[in-house]
Amino acid sequence: MASPTDLRAASDALDVLGRVFGYDAFRGFQQDVIDHVVAGGDALVLMPTGGGKSLCYQIPALVRDGVAVVVSPLIALMQDQVDALTAVGVRAGFLNSTQTLDARRRVEAAFVAGELDLLYLAPEALGVRSTLALLDRGRISLFAIDEAHCVSQWGHDFRPDYLALSMLHERWPEVPRIALTATATSATRTEIATRLNLDGARHFVASFDRPNIQYRIVPKREPRKQLLTLLRDEHPGDAGIVYCLSRASVDKTAEFLTANGVAALPYHAGLDAGTRARNQQRFLREDGLVMVATIAFGMGIDKPDVRFVAHLDLPKSVEGYYQETGRAGRDGLPSTAWLAYGLQDVVQQRKMIETSDGDLAHRRNLAAHLDAMLALCETVRCRRVQLLEYFGETTTAACGNCDTCLTPPESWDGTVAAQKLLSAVFRLDRERNQRFGAGHCIDILLGKQNDKISQYGHDSLTVFGIGSELSEAEWRGVVRQLLAEGLLAVEGDYGTLALTEASADVLGRRRTVTLRREPEKPASSRSSKPRGSSTVVAELTPAAASLFERLRGWRASSAKEQGVPAYVIFHDATLRQIASDAPSTLADLSRVSGVGENKLAKYGEQILAVLATD
Structure with missing residues (x-):
């Protein structure tokens, strides 16, 4: 039975929710988290982007005595976070390297005097003695560690400064802590708890499902033109984010969109800090802009009306993909997560792993992350079901709002095709002591006569011309899927194809190979929507x-x-x-x-x- 104090705290929290934020009811387990933290408990909260994580520490900050200290890795966004709180009447401030000395002194004085409800700090600030001395002078109501997955050394957003945050409990043992993230497998969740000294914390894990986001993965043909079609047909005038792997691709894509009438801005580490800051501010403050960026952009972006997130290159992990696509549709309205994916993506990612720094265990970890991402791309099942299963959430019901549900792909027995391709790679390697990339192997199977084929005498191979039943695009799909299943490998600086141990089972007819055939017409959620409507x-x-x-x-x-x-x-x-x-x-x-x-x-x-x- 709840105590009078517990009931009063719950009543206070509900009052703050309505009076300050304008909502009449909590969502999901928000109230459970809030009640736990208000009572002084530690918490680890996993909640999808747009699920209301911020309220889980903002409301306790307004109910408990003292000032809540929020650790955020996003210096460039602290001003906007404080502006949003100020707009609803919350006393908030931040301390970071962008401030003048006078501005910093005013915030410090307000903190010591108890005239703030929340104070935002970057994690590196807690490694500075003067910051620790300042916090010792005030009354801290709680510590909130946002984007807590940044502590994971295997993660896609690792921040070394987060490793030092375990000291919060050691220095202020009576102050409750709440760590929050939108992306973590059970293994990452365990790592967060261990590294932040939150082993005794209560875990709150929400569903990872974002039903308003439609997941679509399409074969990569001319990706920029494919992207332009998506924006013109389905998202005219909408704000969105386009992710590219390289800085050069970011610049070219932004230029391409701008030249074709789409207001687009670039963002990557090669731009000077002033340009990055201006472009980010424009994206946040103007309607209908498209940000073309590397993955350096987006964490902590609170813009609720991002209607699409597009990837022109394959993400390195399911966690990264989920984190990035989660920036769409924070307001709960229909949004699109669109990825163009092709053979070269697989080749490039495999090569990057082989040449990456780190030991064998590190490379194996990277390969496991990539394998899971490839499995998501190649699945014939509901993508949402597979995505949720990756995060340990079991569901059997197809979502009806992803491409594999809207336009189900066919699967076909690709064993013979796989044997033909693997035989071509085998004969080049074993008979000629040669290795070539996917394009040349496909040319051999198709029986193409060109200078390279003639130069090496490959038209005399027994596999020359035996693959005419498939088109070049279909053969590229076969190569891509064999790479994804580990039946082929990519080696060397030139991305040549090589057999794996598993190849022998296919060549020896001990293993069948089922492949995915792409639907002729890609899925579209809004194909019947009048052009230009929002x-x-x-x-x-x-x-x-x-x-x-x-x-x-x-x-x-x-x-x-x-x-x-x-x-x-x-x-x-x-x-x-x-x-x-x-x-x-x-x-x-x-x-x-x-x-x-x-x-x-x-x-x-x-x-x-x-x-x-x-």
């Missing part, structure tokens, strides 16, 4: 859609005037509900989800005026 207004009546656009115009103007991202004022989902409900009084407006006391007082009359305008 996902956000698709289900609104014409009158409500008109109101929504007027509200967006008002929001854009207000955001520009205040110098904050538009979503800091209101999310699209809130504007949608306002447009749909068309409230005529402040009391009616206060019942809209996302309209708390502070925003009602600040923007209420302005919104009613917009709604009253013909």
Whole structure:
């Protein structure tokens, strides 16, 4: 039976949720986490992007006495995080290297005086004696460690400074800690708990499912043109992120999109810090921009209206893929995760692993991550089911909202095709002591006559011309899938093909090979949608859609005037509900989800005026 203190804390938390943030109920196990931390317990929280992780420490920060210290790896985004809290009436500040000395002193004084609710710090700041001395002078209500997967040395976002955060419990043993992340397998979760000295913490693990995101993986042909078609047909005017593996590809893709009428900006480590900061701020604060970036961009981005995330190169792991695609649709509205994937991706990733730094165990770990990503790409099952299984979440029901559900691929017996290809690789290696890449092997199977074939006399091989039943594109699919299954290997600087131990079972007819055949027409979630319409207004009546656009115009103007991202004022989902409900009084407006006391007082009359305008 709950104690009076527990009930009072729960009541306080619910009051803060409605009064400050404008929501009338918690989602999932948010309240369980909040009650646990408010009571002084440690917690490790795994919750998908857009699931409301921030509230799990922000509300305890407002209920418990003292100042919550939030450890965030994202110096460039701290200002926006503080702006978003300030907009709802929360006293928040940050300390980082971008501040002037006077600004830093003001924040420090506010912390010591107890005039802040939350203080944001970078992890490296906790390795500085002056920061520790400052924290000793104030009253700390809790420590929140955001993006906690950064502590994992096997992870895709490893940050060495996170390893030192185990000292928080040693120095302040009475202060509860909450570590949060959107991406972690059970092994990574164990590593987080161990490295952060959270072995006794209660674990809260939500479903990894993001039902509003449609996952689609397409064969790579002309990826930039394929991307342009996606944006023009399904996401005209939408904000989105395009991930590329190299800096050069980022620059070329941004230039290509811009030349074809899509507002796009580049982001990678080769740009100077000022350019990166300006491009990030523009993406956050302007509507409809596309950010083309390496994976250096995106962690901690709170922009809720990212309608698509596209990958033009294969991610190195399922964790990375999930983390990056999770930046789409934080507002819960329909969004797309689109990946163009081809043979060269597999060859390139295998080569990168073979030539990577580290010992054999490290390379094996990288290979295991890649194998899981390849399995997701090549599956004939529901992609969402396979993605969830990777994170230890079992479900048997197909989602109906991924490409393999919308346009099911066929599987076919590719044993003979595999034997022909492996025989070509075998004969080149064993009979001629030669190795070649996939393109040359395919040319041999197709019986092509060209200078290279003639030069090496490969038209005399017994396998020359035996593969005419498949097209070149189909043979490339065979190579890709054999590489994915470990029946072929890539070796050397030139990416030549070589047999593996498993190849012998196929050549010896002891193993059959089932391959995936791509559907002729790729899946599209919005093929019937009128060109140029927006996902956000698709289900609104014409009158409500008109109101929504007027509200967006008002929001854009207000955001520009205040110098904050538009979503800091209101999310699209809130504007949608306002447009749909068309409230005529402040009391009616206060019942809209996302309209708390502070925003009602600040923007209420302005919104009613917009709604009253013909």
